[in-house]
Amino acid sequence: MNPGILRDLPKARLFWPIVTLAALLLLNVAVSPGFFQIQFQNGHLFGSLIDILRNGAPTLLVALGMTLVIATRGIDLSVGAVVAISGALACTIIADSPTPDDLGTVFFAVTVAVGFSLVLGAWNGLLVAVFGIQPIIATLILMTAGRGIAMLITEGQIITVSSAPYKVIGAGYWFGLPASIVIAAAMFVVAALLTRKTALGLLIESVGINPVASRLAGVRARGIVWTVYVFSAVCAAVAGLMISSNVTAADANSAGLWIEMDAILAVVIGGTSLAGGRYSLTGTLIGAFVIQTLTTTVYTVGIAPSITLVFKALVVIAVCLLQSPVLQQRMRSRRRPPGSRPPASARSAKTSDSAKKGALVS
Amino acid sequence: MSTSMAPAFSLARTGRGILGSRYTPVLVTLALLIVMFLVGASRYRGFASGQVVANLFVDNAFLIVLAVGMTFVILTGGIDLSVGSVVALSTMIAASLARDGWPPAAVILVVLATSSTLGLLVGLVIHYFAIQPFIATLAAMFLARGLCYVISLDSISITEPWFTAMAQTRIPLAPGLTISPSVIVAAVVVVVAFVVLHYSRLGRTVYAIGGGEQSATLMGLPVPRTKVLVYVISGFCSGVAGVLFTFYTLSGYSLTAVGMELDAIAAVVIGGTLLTGGYGFVLGSLLGVLLLGVIQTIISFEGTLSSWWTKIVIGSLLLVFIILQRLLTARRR
Numbered sequence: 001m002n003p004g005i006l007r008d009l010p011k012a013r014l015f016w017p018i019v020t021l022a023a024l025l026l027l028n029v030a031v032s033p034g035f036f037q038i039q040f041q042n043g044h045l046f047g048s049l050i051d052i053l054r055n056g057a058p059t060l061l062v063a064l065g066m067t068l069v070i071a072t073r074g075i076d077l078s079v080g081a082v083v084a085i086s087g088a089l090a091c092t093i094i095a096d097s098p099t100p101d102d103l104g105t106v107f108f109a110v111t112v113a114v115g116f117s118l119v120l121g122a123w124n125g126l127l128v129a130v131f132g133i134q135p136i137i138a139t140l141i142l143m144t145a146g147r148g149i150a151m152l153i154t155e156g157q158i159i160t161v162s163s164a165p166y167k168v169i170g171a172g173y174w175f176g177l178p179a180s181i182v183i184a185a186a187m188f189v190v191a192a193l194l195t196r197k198t199a200l201g202l203l204i205e206s207v208g209i210n211p212v213a214s215r216l217a218g219v220r221a222r223g224i225v226w227t228v229y230v231f232s233a234v235c236a237a238v239a240g241l242m243i244s245s246n247v248t249a250a251d252a253n254s255a256g257l258w259i260e261m262d263a264i265l266a267v268v269i270g271g272t273s274l275a276g277g278r279y280s281l282t283g284t285l286i287g288a289f290v291i292q293t294l295t296t297t298v299y300t301v302g303i304a305p306s307i308t309l310v311f312k313a314l315v316v317i318a319v320c321l322l323q324s325p326v327l328q329q330r331m332r333s334r335r336r337p338p339g340s341r342p343p344a345s346a347r348s349a350k351t352s353d354s355a356k357k358g359a360l361v362s
Numbered sequence: 363m364s365t366s367m368a369p370a371f372s373l374a375r376t377g378r379g380i381l382g383s384r385y386t387p388v389l390v391t392l393a394l395l396i397v398m399f400l401v402g403a404s405r406y407r408g409f410a411s412g413q414v415v416a417n418l419f420v421d422n423a424f425l426i427v428l429a430v431g432m433t434f435v436i437l438t439g440g441i442d443l444s445v446g447s448v449v450a451l452s453t454m455i456a457a458s459l460a461r462d463g464w465p466p467a468a469v470i471l472v473v474l475a476t477s478s479t480l481g482l483l484v485g486l487v488i489h490y491f492a493i494q495p496f497i498a499t500l501a502a503m504f505l506a507r508g509l510c511y512v513i514s515l516d517s518i519s520i521t522e523p524w525f526t527a528m529a530q531t532r533i534p535l536a537p538g539l540t541i542s543p544s545v546i547v548a549a550v551v552v553v554v555a556f557v558v559l560h561y562s563r564l565g566r567t568v569y570a571i572g573g574g575e576q577s578a579t580l581m582g583l584p585v586p587r588t589k590v591l592v593y594v595i596s597g598f599c600s601g602v603a604g605v606l607f608t609f610y611t612l613s614g615y616s617l618t619a620v621g622m623e624l625d626a627i628a629a630v631v632i633g634g635t636l637l638t639g640g641y642g643f644v645l646g647s648l649l650g651v652l653l654l655g656v657i658q659t660i661i662s663f664e665g666t667l668s669s670w671w672t673k674i675v676i677g678s679l680l681l682v683f684i685i686l687q688r689l690l691t692a693r694r695r
Contacts, residue, residue, distance in 0.1 A: 133684055134637060134638070136441070136637075141680050142677070144628065144676055145674045145678065145680075148674035149674065151668070152670060152674070252670075265500075306511045308511070309511055310505060312508070317487075321487070321491055321493070325492050326490065326491050327491065
């Protein structure tokens, strides 16, 4: 193998996230050798990996929306509240309906929940794109008020539903795979195609790099920003449907609690810059599974539940530090032997990096 | 030294009339506080009593201290999301050490040292690794919450005599008007913070960093040290708030104070501090906490209104004040 490739490999954007994921999976295999086994029972696939996929689906969806928001130099803290609201709306409608098992009822409930999330997303977009409020703060409003709205919908109760069609969303199977992961994958593919096969992704990145310049260049920055917040809310709403369907209940207080944190961390682990302008949907995909695998690992390895959160926090801190610009630069300068000419690819990467740094400073 | 005050001065100079003054957001908060109180007084019997006012301070002493620490951080343009978890961690440490028979002074010392050290670590990570404050404090929030679980999964109640005494002691101010020792602690914290922010080198550097970090560096101000220090201050304040919260609840519980960071941020914003930094007052944050307190009191007096209305009202207030900030900064430009 060409030694140049080996040397450049750690510089690839997705190298460290993939290494993390692989290390976590290997750790699981080392502890429980049957970890990779996937069984086929009753026409469904079963196994730890499938569990990771299914449980990771809501986080993946929320992180997907979050990636595009972060790419425009924003952040959406309200996703947890949107998760709670959408679950509350759907469950309340189904619980109040005389025919909870009717496909039409479930369809109506899902449509209302997703439709309302369009309104919530548009609200965030309005505050950020039109009023020009900082994204952290603009979405903080809905994060604070949103749980109150969800409580208002459920009247402070935990709404339980027994509806077979609704349960499919979070706990059912399609084509032998968990339905939730099929839905998440479909939304992921749509988002990837829309942003990478059309100019939309380019426009999102340009807005993230410099909103004013892209507006002067003729990009409708306002519309783009609006779109990403609406998309993020829709993703969160679908995740909310999955979560409430999986437990067949809507809990306005705890549904989607901390999910914004998991989603942001998934995005960060995936290598998307929080400074905006550069994003990787594949990175987010890997990041979301790193987080879910981490949660599973904690159980497989037998770490006491009481120190789960500390363990998770330490891993997150380590990944954040590894990705910090300071450490990255130090590692890069140490790896290059003094005096030798860097290969062309590394040189161009370096110039683009320093150019970006210059842009940040000025 | 006077140059570091330039942002504040130029704001005062360009502001014309009452609407453009740098005190406007604080005055709006004050007016709103008075209006809300009058609304409460006109609607409910027994609302307009001295004890209701005193209880605003008694019930929110810990939040006042938290908001003061948060003000320092937000003035530099940062944010500290870890305060709620650190409060929970402080209650856990205090409760578990008190249970093991440690003397109260040592307990409080350990709590304050832990919370300040956590703040120091966060500050160092933010400054030397150039990680965004939002992400670094988010990780600290996870870590502190996780450490709570390590100490205990269950609630620990406190029976230690000194702690119960602090919880039950009432200091009479006037006939029928009493406050708790926590209020005095909170008052001391506010006064010290006020003096430090407005009459010390550190305070002026904090404002200067919020006005423009690069300019502050070029002026030769100790930016790295101050940036780390504000997170230590916020950590220390979280520790103090944790101790006060322990007095208030007489227990330690790992799931306590979830979302308290949002209350603290809301109080600071409602108190007129710009989230972009460089502009705001610690007394404004105090008014912000009191306004949140009045709203909660009204909701509890109303009786039929459920507690989730508090969240909606706080969210709406946050919105109004942020739009107000936006309008004011737009006028100045």
